[in-house]
Amino acid sequence: MKSICILSGTDRPGSMALRIAKYIQPHYQEKGVQARIVSLEEFPIHEAAGGRYGKNLPEIEAFRNQVIDADGIVMIVPEYNGSFPGILKLFIDYLPFPEAFSKKPIAFIGEAAGAFGALRAVEQMQMVCSYRNAHVYPERVFLQRVKKNFDEEQGIKDEKVAELLHNQIRGFLEFISQVSEYESV
Numbered sequence: 001m002k003s004i005c006i007l008s009g010t011d012r013p014g015s016m017a018l019r020i021a022k023y024i025q026p027h028y029q030e031k032g033v034q035a036r037i038v039s040l041e042e043f044p045i046h047e048a049a050g051g052r053y054g055k056n057l058p059e060i061e062a063f064r065n066q067v068i069d070a071d072g073i074v075m076i077v078p079e080y081n082g083s084f085p086g087i088l089k090l091f092i093d094y095l096p097f098p099e100a101f102s103k104k105p106i107a108f109i110g111e112a113a114g115a116f117g118a119l120r121a122v123e124q125m126q127m128v129c130s131y132r133n134a135h136v137y138p139e140r141v142f143l144q145r146v147k148k149n150f151d152e153e154q155g156i157k158d159e160k161v162a163e164l165l166h167n168q169i170r171g172f173l174e175f176i177s178q179v180s181e182y183e184s185v
């Protein structure tokens, strides 16, 4: 069975990112995929305090393995100050180099209070993931004015954006299979 990790890209309590992660999880599960949510709210930040790069960090290792052991990652990226949240970069800075994201399929959902739906944040994160040799899935989804346009009961209220999300889910699973075939030859 294919496994994906839905990474909620912020540690903000009550975030829309985590709500969106919970909303999309059953959509993956109904396609026969094991879909695990990992929230950066749970990132053991105390272990990173003081810049402990390259040290033995068992809690961070256990946390990051939940993400990098998956066949694919769906990253939910909020926009903070015209970029992605700092905790998301900290998480990436504590991944093993260079292998962690290497050849890993990654899809992106941007969400923001503003009108651009975290376009800037996602594009910046795509650059980081490409630098780390991920296979970036090109069809992104952006939720603008997220509190108005999304809630748990109704999901995504804009029909076109909802359709983009469903296309992303279907397409990303095909992409994971194709990447795996390509990498095995």
Ligand SMILES: Cc1cc2nc3c(=O)[nH]c(=O)nc-3n(C[C@H](O)[C@H](O)[C@H](O)COP(=O)(O)O)c2cc1C
Residues within 6 Å of the ligand: 010, 012, 014, 015, 016, 017, 018, 078, 079, 080, 081, 082, 083, 111, 112, 113, 114, 115, 118, 146, 147
């Ligand atoms: C530190 C911080 C910075 C933010 N900067 C932006 C921003 O640059 N552009 C924007 O549209 N929204 C910004 N927001 C609002 C978020 O987009 C909003 O909280 C939205 O719900 C997505 O974040 P969430 O997943 O934490 O809920 C910011 C929020 C925080 C907490």
